[in-house]
Amino acid sequence: MGKLLAQGRGAALPLAILLLVVVMVVPIPAPLLDIFFVANIAISLAVLMVALNAQKPLDFSSFPTVLLFATLFRLGLNVASTRIVLVHGHEGESAAGHVIEAFGTFLIGGDYVVGIFVFAILMIINLIVVTKGAGRVSEVSARFTLDALPGKQMAIDADLNAGLITPDEAKKRRVEVSTEADFYGSMDGSSKFVKGDAVAALLILAANIIGGLILGPVSHGMTIAAAAKGYILLAIGDALVAQLPSLMLSIAAAAIVTRVSSDKDLAGQIGGQFGSPRTWTPVAVILGLLGLLPGMPHLIILGFAAVAGFTAWKLRQIERRPVIAAAPAEPAELVDPSRIGWEEVTDAVQVNLDIGYGLVPLVDERRGAPLMGRITGVRRQLSKELGFVVPQCRVRDDISLDPYTYRIMVNGVCVGEDQVSPDEMLALDTGQAFGALAGKRTKDPTFGLDATWIHSGDADAATGAGYLVVDAGTVMATHLNHLLGANAAELLGPDEVQSLLDGLKERAAHLVASLSPQPLPLTTLTQVLKGLLAENVPLKEFRRIASAIAVAAQRSQDAEEIMELIRPTLGPLIIQKLCGVREPLRVMTLEGQLEGLLGQAMRADHGRRHVIEPDLGRRIVDALQQAAQPLIAEAKPFALVVQPGIRVAIRKLVRTCLPDTPVLSFFEVPEEKAVEVVAIIGGQQPALAA
Incomplete structure (x- = not known):
């Protein structure tokens, strides 16, 4: 049903344009012309109401197109009515329909001379005042909007880069800026439609009058006076019928282009700005003084002064009225003072x-x-x-x-x-x-x-x-x-890990199925990822990390062992943060004999406490700090590369003094990566205790 309605709405506009062409070309009877005239007035009123109720100009962004079709519709009716007036004008005042007759007899009293002056005044108001002013405002608005377009785009980009808005919000704001520029540019051109319509109405009136004065005596044997009375009266009625909707559309165009964006419609915006007693008190005083002058219409002026004074007094009373909070719809539950909620302690x-x-x-x-x-x-x-x-x-x-x-x-x-x-x-x-x-x-x-x-x-x-x-x-x-x-590792929990898995599942469902919940439960996977974050390994390439974990999980279910097993696979991800592709990796290493003794101690550490004898640890830290000081001063990143068996113990030792220094095993450095050894940390052979 909805699809049929959408198709019907899509076909309505082409059918309306086809009907407009038919009205211009094919003669139509007077009763049908009356229906079209009333529809034209109704459409103009609807457009005016939408323009007045819009909170900002872009709320009626289709106005330029609506204005075009409404103008064409009215001009088509002028063509049809001109045909009827010239063909049947000799038959009497009702020959062109009851609407034209009503405008020609009731509104101007049947006097075509009065009608000419009334039409001229409406033309002056529409063409000189409303249309010209609206056109000038549209031209200036379009110019300033287009000039400000690059600055607005740069402001959106700056807010996006600063993190003040999301990419979706930036995209929406860019669309709004582009739509605003298109709207004011279209309004600048649409104002020419209204101006051209007013000029066309004047020319059509002249054509009707001249045609009637020629056709009456020549074709129908009428006297000049009878032809002037009959044809000119119908021509004036036809012009007034067209000029009234034209004036309403001109007012709608002026209201749209002179609007300032607000959260209220035009009536609410004007009412809010005039709803102050400081506005009406001076009005009441000045009118009161003016009404006391000799020779003035005292009753009328003093009456308006009284109305202004009452308005000021009423508005002042409203300002002084205390604001009473709305009563709750349901009585609030009584709070037990002895009750302690979880929200108070968590x-x-x-x-x-x-x-x-x-x-x-x-x-x-x-x-x-x-x-x-x-x-x-x-x-x-x-x-x-x-x-x-x-x-x-x-x-x-x-x-x-x-x-x-x-x-x-x-x-x-x-x-x-x-x-x-x-x-x-x-x-x-x-x-x-x-x-x-x-x-x-x-x-x-x-x-x-x-x-x-x-x-x-x-x-x-x-x-x-x-x-x-x-x-x-x-x-x-x-x-x-x-x-x-x-402290990124402290921010990652099972919920975040599950979100990572859900996102990966859309692209690699089989990989996620082979990873969790079997063979690894969510808690173990969370421990592995937290361990990576603790050593400054980001999770951006989660698919690669998940693939490595899935392979390592076939060999061990322990989180620490899995992390050590996957680090060689993630070596390129770790190293790319330390140096460029063509830049050698600056490394420090331990003296061979010292490294061998530490390896023996770690292999004897069955409890996997990874503890180094305190005095040896202090000497290693002092030597490492001394060697790292020049590199840190020059902001040159480096890594400490050791044997795989002692990497965890060295990492625990180093993070107390150089927390940002990565500790890698030999297997984590790709074979094709160039290495520059900047220091070798050596030491004596003390007793080691695991």
Whole structure:
């Protein structure tokens, strides 16, 4: 049924255009012409009502096309009525139908001279005032809209890159901007239809009058006076019948192009702006003074002054009326004070950002909430890097914190805390700055760089001196991004893993079936993926990771063993974060004898505690830090490559001092990858204890 209705609506417009051509070419009887005239008036009224009720111009985006067809329909009726007037005008005033007769006799009293002046006045109003003004507004609106189009597109791209909007929202806004430009461009051309229609009405009236004055005496033997009275009266009636819908469409076009976007229709927008007692009180006073002047129509002016004064008094009473909250539809249940709900003792949010009261302006919606937009951008970018959706971050004020202190919590554990100055800028010394800055010395909370809080007005000078200048919101968002990346394993749970499996199932159903729930339960798979994230291995290439896990699961069901088994397969994914394709991999290794002793100790560790003797561990850490210091200063990434048997123990040892340093086994480095050994960590042969 719906398909038939859609087909019917699709065929309605071609049938209407065909009917319009028939009306222009084929003679139609007067009763049918009356029906078409009334339909034309009804269509014009409907278009005017839609234009007045639109909240913004784009709500009536089909108006230019509607205006075109309505104008063609009216011109077609003019052709048909001209044919009837000239052919049957000698038969009397009702020869062209009752609608033309009513407009020619009732509205102008049967006096064609009065009718000519009335038509002329309507033409002046329509052509000179309404149509010309609407055309000028359409032209200016189209020009400004097209000039602003590139800037609006760039603003959408900037909001998308900043994470303030989603790709779907950006696509929707781009469509709206494009539709707006097309609409105002079409309206600029459509205004010419209305102007041309008014000129055509004037020419058709002249043709009817001249034709009647010729046909009456020549074809029907009428006197000049009788022909003038009969034909001119019908011509004026025909012109007025066409001019009334034309005037309504001109008003609709002017109302559309002069609208300002609002959440109310035109009546509500005007009523809201005029509904103030401060508007009507001066009106009442001025009219009252004017009505007291000698010679004025006191009764009328003072009557309007009284109406304006009553309106002002009534509006003032409404403003002073207290706002009473609506009563609930159902009586609220009585709350038992002794009852404690689960919502009071649990917190379903994994990530929290607690702020002191001095940082509340950064999340105040009345000031644009700049921090909230940055947090959304951090989540979106981090989700793309890690391969799963990072949970939402709840921002809340905590009166126990110092005014300018913030605290980052992940699963109830504080992972970071620092202070910022919301009214100042942080100038970071990235190693290329020169000169000292006046301000409060501090350390960057994310990278530990030397920094200074400076006044906003000194930001340009600090940038020129080589400093990286950022605001407080950016400092907090960057710190949040770093800590969430470092604690990504804490953000992944069985629900997120199941979502990864569901997404992969659409592309590789057999792979998912061979992976979970058999042979690996969801909990074990979650432990494996959390272990990868803990060592900075993202889950973006989840299909490759899942394939490696499915193969390793045939050999072991232990999460740690599976993770070690799949790491050689994932080696290229790990290494591509450390160096380019043509760039050699900078590595550090352990001295051979030391590595052999550590391997013996790990093989003797049947409990798999992976513990290295404390004194040896301290010496290894000191040597590693000393060798890594130059590379860290130059921001050159590197990896520590060891034997597979001792990789886990070395990783546990290294993450306490160099958490961002990846520890790889020899099998994880592809054979074709060039390697540059930058340091060899050696040591004496102490007693080892596993």
